[in-house]
Amino acid sequence: MPANTDNDLASANDLMPGRAAAVAALKDVPHVPGAQKPDPILVADHVSRQFGGLKAVDVAHVEIQRGAITALIGPNGAGKTTLFNLLTGFDKPDTGKWTFNQQQVAGMSPYKLARKGMVRTFQLTKALSRMTVMDNMRLGASGQLGERFFPSLLPFLWNAQERANEVRALELLGRFNLDAKLDDFAGSLSGGQRKLLEMARALMTNPEMVMLDEPMAGVNPALTQSLLGHIKNIREEGTTVLFVEHDMDMVRDISDWVIVMAQGQIIAEGPPDAVMRDRQVIDAYLGTHHDQALTKDGTSLTQDSSGE
Amino acid sequence: MDFGIIFSQTLTQAIGITAIIYCLAAVGLNVQFGYTGLLNFGQVAFVAAGAYAVGVIVLTFDLSLWLAILVGILASTLLALILGIPTLRLRADYLAIVTIAASELLRLLVRSIAFKDTFGGAQGLNGKLGQQFHDLNPLPSDFTSLPVLTWTRQDLWVVIVGWLLVVLFTLLVWGLVRSPWGRVVKGIREDEDAVVSLGKNVFVYKMQALVLGGIIGGFGGIVWAVAKQSVQPDTFQPDFTFFAYTILLLGGAARVFGPIVGAIIFWFLLAGVGELLSQMIQAGYIDFLSATDVGSIRFILMGLGLMLLMIFRPQGIFGDRRELALDAR
Numbered sequence: 001m002p003a004n005t006d007n008d009l010a011s012a013n014d015l016m017p018g019r020a021a022a023v024a025a026l027k028d029v030p031h032v033p034g035a036q037k038p039d040p041i042l043v044a045d046h047v048s049r050q051f052g053g054l055k056a057v058d059v060a061h062v063e064i065q066r067g068a069i070t071a072l073i074g075p076n077g078a079g080k081t082t083l084f085n086l087l088t089g090f091d092k093p094d095t096g097k098w099t100f101n102q103q104q105v106a107g108m109s110p111y112k113l114a115r116k117g118m119v120r121t122f123q124l125t126k127a128l129s130r131m132t133v134m135d136n137m138r139l140g141a142s143g144q145l146g147e148r149f150f151p152s153l154l155p156f157l158w159n160a161q162e163r164a165n166e167v168r169a170l171e172l173l174g175r176f177n178l179d180a181k182l183d184d185f186a187g188s189l190s191g192g193q194r195k196l197l198e199m200a201r202a203l204m205t206n207p208e209m210v211m212l213d214e215p216m217a218g219v220n221p222a223l224t225q226s227l228l229g230h231i232k233n234i235r236e237e238g239t240t241v242l243f244v245e246h247d248m249d250m251v252r253d254i255s256d257w258v259i260v261m262a263q264g265q266i267i268a269e270g271p272p273d274a275v276m277r278d279r280q281v282i283d284a285y286l287g288t289h290h291d292q293a294l295t296k297d298g299t300s301l302t303q304d305s306s307g308e
Numbered sequence: 309m310d311f312g313i314i315f316s317q318t319l320t321q322a323i324g325i326t327a328i329i330y331c332l333a334a335v336g337l338n339v340q341f342g343y344t345g346l347l348n349f350g351q352v353a354f355v356a357a358g359a360y361a362v363g364v365i366v367l368t369f370d371l372s373l374w375l376a377i378l379v380g381i382l383a384s385t386l387l388a389l390i391l392g393i394p395t396l397r398l399r400a401d402y403l404a405i406v407t408i409a410a411s412e413l414l415r416l417l418v419r420s421i422a423f424k425d426t427f428g429g430a431q432g433l434n435g436k437l438g439q440q441f442h443d444l445n446p447l448p449s450d451f452t453s454l455p456v457l458t459w460t461r462q463d464l465w466v467v468i469v470g471w472l473l474v475v476l477f478t479l480l481v482w483g484l485v486r487s488p489w490g491r492v493v494k495g496i497r498e499d500e501d502a503v504v505s506l507g508k509n510v511f512v513y514k515m516q517a518l519v520l521g522g523i524i525g526g527f528g529g530i531v532w533a534v535a536k537q538s539v540q541p542d543t544f545q546p547d548f549t550f551f552a553y554t555i556l557l558l559g560g561a562a563r564v565f566g567p568i569v570g571a572i573i574f575w576f577l578l579a580g581v582g583e584l585l586s587q588m589i590q591a592g593y594i595d596f597l598s599a600t601d602v603g604s605i606r607f608i609l610m611g612l613g614l615m616l617l618m619i620f621r622p623q624g625i626f627g628d629r630r631e632l633a634l635d636a637r
Contacts, residue, residue, distance in 0.1 A: 088505070090501065090504075090505075109509075110504045110505065111504045111507050111508055111509050111510065112507075114504070114505055114506060114507035115507040119505060119506070119507070120505050121505070122501065122502070122505070126499045126501060126502035126505075127502075128494070128495050128498035128499055128502060128503075129498055130494070130497075130498055130631045131491070131494055131495065131498060135491055135494075138488070138491060139488075139491050139492065139495050139503070139506060139508075140506050142506070142507050144488045146487050146488030146489060147487075147488040147489050147491075147492050147508070148489065149484075149489060149516050152483070152484055152487035152488060152489035152490070153480070153483045153484065153487065155487065158487070158488060162488065185630065185631065188630075198502075201506065202505070202506070204506075205506055205507055
């Protein structure tokens with residue numbers, strides 16, 4: 001590694017203790033598929049899902065480190081989103097068991113999993129179009145008394161809770177630069193803003209782990225930058241992040257650990273730099289010329305790999 | 309031609325008993341379809357459940373009307389549970405298929421010869437169904453008629469209580485939909501999976517909406533049985549449900565006052581066109597139609613009017629066009 005990268009890392013660690021902790025914890029983890037982590041929040045075994053003749057997901061063992069940002073990458077059709085759907089209960093696996101916080105959660109309904117702190121977003125953003133941005137946020141808050149049928153008719157029971165949720169929603173919206181859009185319909189937001197709203201709404205549930213399915217797809221570069229900042233912030237607040245992404249710049253920039261899937265299986269694991277040097281990953285996903293800039297602007301790509 | 313009669317007849321029907329029955333059915337649909345997005349195409353089954361509860365309890369078993377109302381509520385709830393448990397976990401269109409089939413099934417069941425002793429077969433149940441209610445009529449016994457509105461003493465009493473019921477249920481719906489509960493069901497209408505991902509038990513909310521909408525529809529049936537003192541299976545055809553949908557969309561779905569305004573306008577237009585045509589035929593202004601054609605012609609004109617509404621004001625009277633435009637995105 002070039003010296004300047006180490007310096008960058010050191011200064012970054014001062015600003016981001018969460019990152020430092022995650023990197024330190026993952027330092028001694030072997031770079032092999034299914035590697036054991038020191039403090040896994042999610043452990044899955046033999047998870048498989050077949051669609052007709054196609055085995056979309058066939059994961060023997062995987063662990064997700066608590067408090068880290070883990071990227072899940074792989075070619076199209078590798079089974080990343082299907083794995084997401086299985087782990088969050090939105091789809092039922094053919095085989096497999098997995099634990100969340102040491103608790104067996106296989107076969108649990110998706111809403112129960114969400115209540116346990118495992119909250120996801122979707123590849124195709126699901127903003128609730130004909131509801132305002134603020135209502136989208138309020139809906140995210142968990143444990144609301146006013147959401148029960150009979151108490152909902154007695155506002156004095158839930159008004160205080162509602163106000164408290166609004167304060168938190170405003171704070172989150174401010175962080176995601178959506179505070180000017182409070183009363184707009186979510187359907188009137190741009191695609192990128194909807195991604196932000198969906199992420200902010202997921203955070204309203206106070207999740208222990210957020211699972212983001214392609215958070216950057218269709219988002220312009222400037223907004224990507226701020227989204228990256230938000231995701232790093234989520235980790236700094238102690239939340240575990242697992243995300244699916246194709247943008248390798250982003251994966252390299254924010255992830256502490258990378259898991260690579262191809263044809264339903266995990267083929268490699270490791271910190272971003274190690275994974276991107278992996279022969280198998282290059283063949284299956286990145287392509288031989290992945291570290292060469294396609295355009296004059298691809299400076300960060302060439303810089304990082306120059307040290308090899 | 310007497311425009312006075314046309315006006316008074318039209319107005320009497322626009323806010324009359326039939327309008328109330330349809331309005332209650334539409335208030336129920338508003339909870340189910342307007343707010344929660346449940347495509348219930350069998351609302352008439354809930355109305356029939358309410359009406360037959362009164363008929364069977366009062367006439368077949370000779371028990372109290374008040375017990376019958378309770379049974380009507382229970383019957384609507386039970387029907388909602390039976391329809392909802394297998395279908396609410398599936399995609400929305402399944403509910404539509406199951407509910408429309410169930411409503412026809414229920415109608416054929418109550419008119420079958422096998423259950424003639426209980427449900428009265430094709431003739432239905434006719435008798436003093438609402439006597440206990442009419443005995444409570446506080447209107448003076450020498451009451452003849454209001455000016456313009458030509459209800460009998462008995463009908464006026466039903467109309468008063470009927471609109472009170474409408475107001476009561478509208479208040480209930482208003483209270484629910486402005487609360488966090490209403491927010492969850494609106495979220496379900498927009499995108500069920502998103503709401504699930506936030507940790508809400510979507511199935512329970514959909515079931516609550518189906519049951520509540522069913523009970524409100526059931527009260528439509530109770531009013532029907534009490535007012536008309538007769539319950540007949542073939543009045544509960546699927547077109548009842550579609551008129552209720554028409555009323556809902558006319559007023560504006562997911563608007564608290566939508567069903568009320570929708571019902572009044574629907575029956576005002578339907579009755580108005582009918583009265584006008586009848587009078588014109590009588591007076592000889594129209595000679596290519598006979599008085600018996602009026603019944604169908606007014607529905608043809610109604611259909612035309614609805615098409616125009618959908619083209620020029622698809623959001624209904626109260627709806628917000630901006631919301632509708634968001635669907636396309």
